[in-house]
Amino acid sequence: MIMTAKEMRAKRRKLVADWEALMRTFIKPENEATKTILLKYMEPILFGLHSFLNKHVGITEEVSIKELADQYKNSRINPYPEKKLADVITDLIENIAPHAVNIASPYFVGHMTSAIPFFMVHLKTITAALNQNVVKLETSKVVSVVEKQVLAKIHRLIYRKDDPFYEEHIQNPDTTLGCFTDGGTLANTTAMWVARNAAMPKTAGFKGIESEGLAAAYRYYGLERCVILVSRLGHYSLSKACGLLGIGNENLIPIDVDNRNKINIKQLRQIIRQLEKEKDRTKIMAVVGIAGTTETGNIDPLRELADICAEKKIHYHVDAAWGGPTLMSDKYAHLLDGIKYADSVTIDGHKQFYMPMTCGMVYFKDPHRMDHIAYHARYVNRPGSVDLGIKSLSGSREANSLILDSTLKIMGSKGFALLINHGIETAREFAKEIKKRPLFQLISPPELNILTYRICPEYLQKQFPAANQAEKNEINETMNYINQNIQRCQREAGKSFVSRTTLQLKRLFNRDIVVFRCVIMNPMTDKKILNDILDEQEEIFNYHFQDILLMGSGRLKLTAK
Ligand SMILES: Cc1ncc(COP(=O)(O)O)c(C=O)c1O
Numbered sequence: 001m002i003m004t005a006k007e008m009r010a011k012r013r014k015l016v017a018d019w020e021a022l023m024r025t026f027i028k029p030e031n032e033a034t035k036t037i038l039l040k041y042m043e044p045i046l047f048g049l050h051s052f053l054n055k056h057v058g059i060t061e062e063v064s065i066k067e068l069a070d071q072y073k074n075s076r077i078n079p080y081p082e083k084k085l086a087d088v089i090t091d092l093i094e095n096i097a098p099h100a101v102n103i104a105s106p107y108f109v110g111h112m113t114s115a116i117p118f119f120m121v122h123l124k125t126i127t128a129a130l131n132q133n134v135v136k137l138e139t140s141k142v143v144s145v146v147e148k149q150v151l152a153k154i155h156r157l158i159y160r161k162d163d164p165f166y167e168e169h170i171q172n173p174d175t176t177l178g179c180f181t182d183g184g185t186l187a188n189t190t191a192m193w194v195a196r197n198a199a200m201p202k203t204a205g206f207k208g209i210e211s212e213g214l215a216a217a218y219r220y221y222g223l224e225r226c227v228i229l230v231s232r233l234g235h236y237s238l239s240k241a242c243g244l245l246g247i248g249n250e251n252l253i254p255i256d257v258d259n260r261n262k263i264n265i266k267q268l269r270q271i272i273r274q275l276e277k278e279k280d281r282t283k284i285m286a287v288v289g290i291a292g293t294t295e296t297g298n299i300d301p302l303r304e305l306a307d308i309c310a311e312k313k314i315h316y317h318v319d320a321a322w323g324g325p326t327l328m329s330d331k332y333a334h335l336l337d338g339i340k341y342a343d344s345v346t347i348d349g350h351k352q353f354y355m356p357m358t359c360g361m362v363y364f365k366d367p368h369r370m371d372h373i374a375y376h377a378r379y380v381n382r383p384g385s386v387d388l389g390i391k392s393l394s395g396s397r398e399a400n401s402l403i404l405d406s407t408l409k410i411m412g413s414k415g416f417a418l419l420i421n422h423g424i425e426t427a428r429e430f431a432k433e434i435k436k437r438p439l440f441q442l443i444s445p446p447e448l449n450i451l452t453y454r455i456c457p458e459y460l461q462k463q464f465p466a467a468n469q470a471e472k473n474e475i476n477e478t479m480n481y482i483n484q485n486i487q488r489c490q491r492e493a494g495k496s497f498v499s500r501t502t503l504q505l506k507r508l509f510n511r512d513i514v515v516f517r518c519v520i521m522n523p524m525t526d527k528k529i530l531n532d533i534l535d536e537q538e539e540i541f542n543y544h545f546q547d548i549l550l551m552g553s554g555r556l557k558l559t560a561k
Pocket of ligand 1: 320
């Protein structure tokens with residue numbers, strides 16, 4: 001039945017879920033009109049967001065999460081379309097973006113998430129438009145070989161093998177230099193999965209832990225447990241991995257750190273010696289070194305760890321989720337000296353490769369190491385194929401390799417080095433400024449681009465060493481209370497954001513202390529902005545908390561001299 005013009009107009013206004021409307025949303029590349037449609041909708045996204053970011057220089061609007069949660073309590077899917085695409089886009093820009101977090105602000109220096117180059121939006125759009133699925137060649141073709149190429153580039157950055165090595169492996173369907181994951185958590189999990197299977201492999205009388213399971217493996221190898229050793233600053237993704245792999249997260253053994261937040265090698269050796277005494281019951285599955293601890297950004301002595309693991313024949317994993325890209329800086333690559341001896345390495349794309357959420361990667365020194373986790377299916381991932389899903393924890397996944405490969409072409413390692421150097425050097429300048437100000441105390445100086453500090457007036461810092469136990473506790477308790485609340489006030493004010501953590505510093509401070517944690521990765525964050533952040537913290541202190549120290553409120557008996 002042919003509709004009249006009036007009926008058609010009414011139908012358009014009403015928004016209906018019909019076949020005709022649906023077909024308009026599936027873009028046909030052969031259709032010239034699609035160009036106009038794409039441009040029409042891309043413009044408000046790019047320019048709308050751009051002017052939003054210009055208008056809202058702060059971090060987030062002052063609306064509580066409770067108020068927001070109250071607005072999102074509808075659990076019913078509307079059977080009929082509610083909004084046109086144009087309205088949804090306006091809605092996202094006007095109602096969601098202001099209440100999301102402006103992580104691109106140069107005043108946002110609290111987490112490992114920051115501004116990304118503008119071209120990432122374009123690259124992400126291309127990967128979404130292509131919508132390749134890298135699990136298999138049949139849904140990705142050239143993307144799978146581009147992925148193998150970019151994996152070789154980063155592998156080379158870490159392991160620096162020679163040309164014949166990369167000629168042999170770069171496009172070899174039987175070997176694997178690494179794989180893309182959703183993020184650092186799954187990269188670490190993949191590394192531990194491989195380490196677990198390599199520790200309890202297939203033999204003539206046993207099909208391997210992956211086939212027969214943990215109980216059978218422990219029985220066969222005469223074990224009661226497997227353990228993983230990491231400094232107590234190890235990322236909690238390792239605990240998740242231990243839980244998931246059946247190792248048990250209590251068997252992730254935390255090793256103490258020294259005054260520079262690096263794994264205490266002496267204690268590590270001692271614990272390995274102890275564990276060796278129960279060799280018939282306990283297997284050391286892996287030792288993990290950290291190249292950029294989440295809280296303080298420090299790097300473990302990677303070469304020394306490598307020597308220990310080589311001597312004891314233990315899988316050596318380096319979690320360089322944060323610090324990995326430092327290898328592109330000629331000036332600071334030496335900080336990761338020894339990483340090339342690691343059996344496996346985690347690096348995040350969405351951290352210091354400045355890629356959009358989410359992208360992680362894991363690399364293996366031995367191109368056959370990932371054979372321990374190979375899976376085949378009858379319809380895809382057949383033995384001998386290039387299907388990248390064969391050795392990967394994920395199934396379907398997006399073409400992140402296209403984004404990384406393109407980014408490396410746009411920036412070059414020298415471009416990345418500028419970003420890395422800026423972060424490290426700005427953090428050093430910031431540390432100097434903190435030291436200059438009598439209200440602040442630098443707690444962990446930056447080795448990379450992360451540092452921690454707290455508010456603690458100079459006179460208290462000076463009195464601290466001679467104070468008795470009770471006084472020390474009182475100083476730290478009061479300071480913890482003040483720092484925790486200043487961080488909250490600053491976050492709620494919404495102009496700047498520095499994160500907060502609690503460091504276990506009993507040796508130095510007698511108890512755990514609350515600190516501000518500053519991560520400098522945004523190239524637009526400069527000395528002036530960091531000074532503004534300190535000024536704001538000082539203002540909050542003077543306005544709300546000074547009295548606690550000056551007049552006492554019963555909390556602190558030590559007073560200014
Ligand atoms: C050292 C380290 N490893 C692993 C991870 C986990 O990464 P993701 O959040 O990408 O899963 C992080 C995240 O901050 C990290 O700092």
